[in-house]
Amino acid sequence: MVEPILRIENLYKNFGDVEVLKGVSLTVEEGEVVVIIGPSGTGKSTLLRCINYLTVPDSGDIYFEGRKIEYKQDNLSIVRQKIGMVFQEFNLFNHLTALQNVAIGPSKVKKINKTKALELAEKELLRVGLQDKADHYPAELSGGQKQRVAIARALAMDPKILLFDEPTSALDPELTGEVLMVMKDLALDGMTMMVVSHEMGFAREVSDKIIFLEGGVVSEMGSPEKIFNNPDKERTLEFVSKITRLGPIDSSRGGSDI
Amino acid sequence: MREQIAFFVSIFPALWEGLIVSLKLSAGALILGFTIGLPMALARTYGKGIVKKIAIAYIETIRGTPMVVQLFIIYFGLPDLGILIDRIPAAIIALGINSSAYQAEYFRGAIQSIDSGQMMAAEALGMTKKQAVRHIILPQALRIVLPPWSNEVIYMVKYTSVAFLIAVPELMARGKMIISWTFKPLEVLFWVGVIYVIVLSIIAKIVDLVELKISIPGFQMSREDHY
Ligand SMILES: Nc1ncnc2c1ncn2[C@@H]1O[C@H](COP(=O)(O)OP(=O)(O)OP(=O)(O)O)[C@@H](O)[C@H]1O
Ligand SMILES: [Mg+2]
Numbered sequence: 184m185v186e187p188i189l190r191i192e193n194l195y196k197n198f199g200d201v202e203v204l205k206g207v208s209l210t211v212e213e214g215e216v217v218v219i220i221g222p223s224g225t226g227k228s229t230l231l232r233c234i235n236y237l238t239v240p241d242s243g244d245i246y247f248e249g250r251k252i253e254y255k256q257d258n259l260s261i262v263r264q265k266i267g268m269v270f271q272e273f274n275l276f277n278h279l280t281a282l283q284n285v286a287i288g289p290s291k292v293k294k295i296n297k298t299k300a301l302e303l304a305e306k307e308l309l310r311v312g313l314q315d316k317a318d319h320y321p322a323e324l325s326g327g328q329k330q331r332v333a334i335a336r337a338l339a340m341d342p343k344i345l346l347f348d349e350p351t352s353a354l355d356p357e358l359t360g361e362v363l364m365v366m367k368d369l370a371l372d373g374m375t376m377m378v379v380s381h382e383m384g385f386a387r388e389v390s391d392k393i394i395f396l397e398g399g400v401v402s403e404m405g406s407p408e409k410i411f412n413n414p415d416k417e418r419t420l421e422f423v424s425k426i427t428r429l430g431p432i433d434s435s436r437g438g439s440d441i
Numbered sequence: 442m443r444e445q446i447a448f449f450v451s452i453f454p455a456l457w458e459g460l461i462v463s464l465k466l467s468a469g470a471l472i473l474g475f476t477i478g479l480p481m482a483l484a485r486t487y488g489k490g491i492v493k494k495i496a497i498a499y500i501e502t503i504r505g506t507p508m509v510v511q512l513f514i515i516y517f518g519l520p521d522l523g524i525l526i527d528r529i530p531a532a533i534i535a536l537g538i539n540s541s542a543y544q545a546e547y548f549r550g551a552i553q554s555i556d557s558g559q560m561m562a563a564e565a566l567g568m569t570k571k572q573a574v575r576h577i578i579l580p581q582a583l584r585i586v587l588p589p590w591s592n593e594v595i596y597m598v599k600y601t602s603v604a605f606l607i608a609v610p611e612l613m614a615r616g617k618m619i620i621s622w623t624f625k626p627l628e629v630l631f632w633v634g635v636i637y638v639i640v641l642s643i644i645a646k647i648v649d650l651v652e653l654k655i656s657i658p659g660f661q662m663s664r665e666d667h668y
Binding site: 235237260261263264266267268270272274275276277278287288291292293320321322323333336337340 | 556558559561562563564565566567568569572576577580581584657658659660
């Protein structure tokens with residue numbers, strides 16, 4: 184068997200008295216698209232942030248490309264370069280143009296020459312369909328465009344896996360489609376992705392595996408067919424039908440648009 | 442009126458020399474204040490343990506004592522410890538140290554006003570904290586800080602007048618000298634005031650231009666109306 188690209192074992196994280204993650208274990212195979220769903224406050228964002236140690240877990244192990252990440256000894260910068268992250272609030276660097284936002288990682292972190300970094304950035308902007316917005320500042324972009332620049336920024340580091348934390352939930356409904364489209368293209372290109380999202384259309388169509396996170400643990404995990412049609416737990420069915428019902432626009436459009 | 446102008450022309454050379462000294466003091470103190478203030482702001486914001494404590498103690502001590510006291514300690518106090526400093530450097534050091542504490546707080550305010558997502562995104566790319574501060578946080582913070590910082594410039598030009606207490610021949614001291622040979626306090630002080638007003642409005646204009654020059658669309662609240 185091939186080693187999974189990401190293996191999380193028994194991850195725990197508390198914030199003060201609040202136990203958020205209570206023993207999360209999961210694996211992500213290379214090329215896989217994993218969608219994580221779960222109620223608000225259940226620790227989905229915390230889980231993603233623990234993977235690249237933006238949040239330091241209390242205990243548990245994370246193996247990336249077969250190697251255990253050692254918080255104390257590892258150069259986290261090197262690990263993070265290979266783990267791209269896309270945020271709900273985009274977090275584009277406000278003082279940089281779209282092109283500079285994408286180029287800054289390669290140029291300052293990977294220290295590749297500036298002209299090369301800008302060329303690379305142009306290529307990545309082209310990939311998300313925003314080459315004509317290269318000189319725009321974040322404030323001059325729509326939400327959907329901002330998120331696509333943020334995806335290009337992550338891609339420019341040539342990551343082995345991309346983590347998405349609710350990439351479309353800060354967007355106006357009419358703008359989610361363009362972002363989901365880019366994500367779908369990435370999936371088709373074979374990018375390994377871990378996506379926290381309640382876009383059920385995307386989950387159904389693009390994902391290989393859906394993880395239902397609840398109460399700080401993986402409550403159920405399986406293929407989209409299984410999770411949507413006959414999950415093991417009644418609670419899973421209840422949650423899935425609830426979010427599908429709550430987001431009728433999302434699920435119908437997500438399915439047809441992409 | 443004619444007489445007034447003639448009087449102004451007669452005292453102008455002396456006042457001009459004083460103004461030059463005032464501006465040198467201001468520039469020196471602002472630069473010193475920036476050089477100490479920015480690291481203090483960073484230490485107070487990102488520092489841990491003793492580093493942070495030292496920064497807080499420094500900033501709060503300086504802000505908690507009158508500038509005149511700081512000036513006198515440096516000019517009259519330090520010689521007791523065998524450290525003799527000339528008037529002008531003493532004034533620049535005192536004004537600069539005083540300014541550094543205020544500048545530190547301006548910088549800290551600006552840094553803290555930056556959304557935490559900026560640091561997170563920078564670290565997620567693989568930047569170290571240091572790189573993130575340098576390439577992401579500071580370029581934004583320095584733009585945000587410019588409007589309050591320009592107030593510090595204005596205050597500083599005015600505050601240099603305390604240097605006359607240790608007989609630095611700045612604008613105010615010149616004015617006082619001229620009063621002592623002309624016996625026209627009201628007229629002299631009027632013209633000193635006029636010079637301050639003119640110089641300060643020129644500085645305000647320059648700051649505006651700089652702000653405009655480095656502004657970024659939709660980024661600086663104070664400049665949003667330009668777009
Ligand atoms: N830095 C923090 N300090 C303290 N508590 C935190 C911190 N980050 C998260 N929490 C708490 O941990 C819990 C899980 O938060 P998290 O953001 O991971 O949930 P989530 O599943 O992503 O929720 P949502 O769907 O609302 O985004 C929440 O109760 C939250 O208040
Ligand atoms: Mg979240």
